[in-house]
Amino acid sequence: MSRRTLVVLALGAFVTTLDNTIVAAGAPSIARDLGLDVGALQWVALGYMLPFAGLLPVAGALVDRWGRRPALTGALLAFGFGAAAGGLAGSAWLLVAARVLQGLAAAFLVPGLLSLLRTNLDARGRTLGAAVWTAYLAAALALGPALGGVLSEYCGWAWIFFVNLPFVAAMLVLLPSTVPPGRDAGTRAPPASAMILVTASLVLLTTALAEPRLRIPLLAAGTAFGVAFLVRERRAADRLVPSALTGNRVFLGSLGLQLLWGLGISGIFFFTPLLHQEFLGLGPVGAGLPLVLVAVAVVAATPLVPAAVARHGPLRTVAAGLAVVGAGLLALAAVNHVPAPWPRVPGLVLIGAGSAFTVPMTSHALDVVAERYAGTASGLLTAGRELSSALGVALIGAVLTSVRAARLEAGVPAGAALAGGYTAGLLVAAGLTFAGALLAVRVPGTRLAETSSPRDKRAVP
Template sequence: MSSQTSTIPQDAQDPGHQGGGGAGPRAGLRGHPWLTLVTVAFGVAMVALDGTIVAIANPAIQKDLGASLADVQWITNGYLLALAVSLITAGKLGDRFGHRQTFLIGVVGFAAASGAIGLAGSVGLVIFFRVLQGIFGALLMPAALGLLRASFPAERLNAAIGIWGAVIGASTAAGPIIGGLLVEHVNWESVFFINIPVGAFALIMGLVLLLDRRAEQAPRSFDVLGIVLLSVAMFCLVWAIIKAPEWHWGDPKTLGFLGISLLAFIGFGFWESRVAEPLLPLSMFRSVPLTAGTVLMVLMAFGFMGGLFFVTFFLQNVGGLSPVDSGLRLLPLTGTMIVASPIAGGVITKVGPRIPLVAAMVITAVAMFGLSTLNADSGAGISSVWFALLGLGLAPVMVGATEVIVGNAPLEHAGVAGGLQQAAMQVGGSLGTAVLGAVMASRVGDELPQKWAEAKLPPLPAEQETGLKKAAEVGMAPPAPSGTPERIVEATRHVVHDSFISGMSLAFICAGIVAVVAAGVAVFTSRGKNDAGPSVHI
């Protein structure tokens, strides 16, 4: 194995080095690129598995804990918000203290927070521990990309990220099935407990196999003010969007939080251009491909995560499917991602990212517009076509945009680049869930009274009408009082489902428009021009 002493310190070049003179694993195991890939994939798989498991479990959590739509959104948004606020700082921690250490801390913390969620007895505690999950996930995710960036040479990085993406796709595919089985045959708490054995396995592999690789020019100090300004800016932005449906967009509170966010972003940019070791070096954004890759990741996650949030409610509450059947219905989406991710990595290595990414976002747009046509009578065949197309479009973006961001960043900023990539994805997902949720709530609020009147149903008191709207936002008809005529029960169910579907259709149309914009952004991407790391034998 050859080394680059200009990049990796001498002690980190030795695969068997453990420090302190201890006898480590034989040379070739610790720090081997492919074993590094396998190890970090297990840790990241835990996070990916959690995402889709929670999507399947949301209806059960909502019913068991009596949560509102806003509460269920916060189970998702609290997690995404914590990730978004923490990721870039966590990436800087990895650059400073080593990606191996931050990865292992993230694995332990994520698994522990998952167990705590399973033991929580209220929706408030579930949201609190989901926030902790997000913080520890923020330590884990950029560290995984930083380890790959430092372990693989440039010509193999796309292939590695392609396999990494396939593992995420496999975990995403397993989530709905495992989650459905656990929710249906055990309880919703068990979907969080499953992270404990996965985390334990990732921890053991990490302790034995991971080698800490650090660039000589890694940061030696922390930009505390930058951390505060960026955290405030991101929090206020997402908070304002989440609360806007309740407060209204023109409300002084909404405008106030948006104004604070804007001022914090301006202050952050001003400070970062002057501090000696910035949290997020603005010079990175002189790279047009890196900037385009970041924007592309935001737009992709906006449509994907925002749309997926409503799909589980559509399948279970409108379609009447069990959690297991809902997971099986989503299999074309996640299964296509498994197959397409490594293929996309190979194609991007040969032809570059631009053409595949533009084509992928066009396919994603077609899938989103197709999903907007679903209704209560849509069968598995038509929905499977749109889900499969969506997976086919998303896979190249997950691989290609990641390589564009990480590959165009200097090695000493590998953790920050990994944090930027993940932050872009989580901010996009949080914004997508919030904005498309607002679109859904607004459309349901407009459609429900009109459809109620058209069905010639008796007027409701204001309090009952508000409760009906809340139920319609998740596609669930409220239980009818004893003795209610069957005609009234059936008509109410149709009104609720039709209102929900109308809102979901509008949300998918908005997501499709965002995907079209993303296709235009993808034109500005290109492959990374920086060396990926040490020349190692692989």
């Protein structure tokens, strides 16, 4: 079962992350065909990210309640339907609606899959599973723009969405032999009021960054829902997030690291192919190819991670990885004024190598929670990453567009103005990543917790 679990984890990590990044290189083609400007274009990405991030805390609890097999089966079917609808969409709003459906499905798919780390694998297998998950996540993050460029240039941008379907089919075939039926004993239905409050808060706060004209009312509404959720969680007996998680400083620290890593990387990756096309003059394929170096660096560095964890511990390893990612972002900023791809290679390699060493964020966090909370914990961790991805696109987009607009008003050519905005985004991303490195060294050591699974007592085939 362990090998099949690893295959399902790899496929799930790759395809759900791919949908975050594959639209980047095809975005100019989508904009031309559907008549979208830069502001509207980001909603093709945010349409997926917002429901994904907003529903994850709720979805993880529902996966625990409904059982992993039915939740994953339904999520895969909805994800595939959304992919097919996206490829067939003939208008911007139909495309965004299809992306929203995929985001809703991914919100259930990811915590259901990540919970298999806790339920299907022993402690050593969890470390390997988390490494596989993070490696394929990072590979999709880096390869998505290149694959999107190839598909949009040679097959049409619709294939950016159709390419999801083989992954969905493979996972549906593997699911019955990987995920046992039934659900964990002792799980209860999550409270509806808490689900509504937290989802509304996350979606409104993230949307506020992407919609400058409505920023103040959206921020006010999102903050109000968030405060109401926190007050309810503190007073209610039936909490959405168990006290076993909110009282665990190791888990909360790992959640914070997920947020800062995603904020520092996701927005940069979304706008990189646009910069490569508009400033470097590359085509859709060439614009995404430099990011392949990130995936190569992730794969090359991943075998070194277990030894680093054994010698320095998971948190110091993560801190070093985040520091290397930050150094890579600064290296890109230093050469971004040069209209050529090759000076960017060292920075991209550093970002990939450093990202590989952030693997222990997930495995360490899941090691300190009880198995009955695996789905909820996985949902919260993924919510942190996806919320930071959406916030990263919105935040870096806001920085990029404001600096670009100021430079255009000053008479700077369009390509150079875009490059100036991208450099500002790189500096913001680097600052957030270095903050994550500082946080990692301050997270306390592992506390005693219910970390053993009944499956740990038998050999994993």
